[in-house]
Structures are given as structure tokens and as C-alpha cells.
Amino acid sequence: DIQMTQSPASLSASLGETVSIECLASEGISNDLAWYQQKSGKSPQLLIYAASRLQDGVPSRFSGSGSGTRYSLKISGMQPEDEADYFCQQSYKYTFGSGTKLEIK
């Protein structure tokens, strides 16, 4: 099975700061990588699919990149509403990363 290692487990950022979260796959996953945001008490919501494609309605400050085994989610300019948990998902075999808790500093 493909394992997804997500880092960091938690981080705090100031408003306006740029934030990056990484996912490392145990083998190459050919950009089959999605990112989800889960706000407290809510269901996860799709942000990014195919490693870098922005889901409709998602603010452009969110971006995804990567290839092979390494992928990242970037938030360019932290906003209060971005405080949430973030999960990567390998979309070929559905495995999720362990999550990153992003808080405002």
C-alpha cells in the first residue's frame, strides 16, 4: 500500500504569512494528489486535485505543486478563515495523510 507522510503535524502562522504543508508518498503517484480543508466541526472540503488544479470556488491564495513522491500545498497570505486542518490524499488508492493543524499565531 502507498503511504502518505504529511508534515508538519501542526503549525501556526501570522495573518498575511505564506504557509506550506508537505506530503511525501512512499512511491511515485503521478500527480494523483488532492488536498482537503476541514474546519472545526465541519466536513472536509476539496481544495486542490491533480496536485495543482484549484477546485471551483477555492480562493487563488491556495496553490498546489509537486511531482513524483513530493507534493505541497501553499497558502499565500494567511487569512483568519484558513485556520483549519488540512489533509492530503493519494487519489489512486485513496490513502490520506495524517493531517496538519493550521492555527493563527
Add this chain to the structure above:
Amino acid sequence: QVQLTESGPGLVHPSETLSLTCTVSGFSLTGYSVYWVRQPSGKGLEWMGRMRYNGDTSYNSALKSRLSISRDTSKNQVFLKMNSLQTDDTGTYYCTRERRVSGVMDAWGQGASVTVSS
């Protein structure tokens, strides 16, 4: 408007069977696949299984022996049954829609909270 709504008992006793229903609207079960994903309280997400648009099913190998997913297209419903529940099966259970044929989940239900306790 795409909507998925999970329903089922909030409390299940150990060793009993969990039965959940996902009722969908805004799309057809013969056009889109539906997944089940669960989340223990305060923890991460685990893919459980899939009802494909053509009626095929697939399951997480760790749960396969206990899990069954079925559907009734006339009622726009997908069903999950999992037997031999234990306390570590406690959590929130989501049904989700697959974005085209991609393995990506572009719509989620609000989740059904399930507690396994005697």
C-alpha cells in the same frame, strides 16, 4: 445542488452491526461513484469503500471482512453495513461523491456520528 446526507443510529453496542444510509440529491448514482470515509474523533481520515457508478464495489483491505456497501438507485441511496463493531470504530462516518472518475472527493455529507459503547 449536490447534496449527500448520512443517517443512522448514533449508538451501537460492541459486536453489533452498524447500518448507515447516504441519501443523495443533485446527481445520479449511475453517473457518479460514492465513497464512505470515516474519522475517529480528533484523528485523521480513513477511506472505507466505494460504490462505483456501474454498481461495482471495492473496500479497504483492513475492513473488507466486516464491510458491505450497496445501493438503491431508485431511492438515490447508498448503504453501508459493518459488522463486529468495536470501540475503536467510534467516530464520524461520511459519504462523499467522487469527482468524475478520479479518486477525488468533491462533495461530502455532513457526517454521521457513531459511538460504539455498551
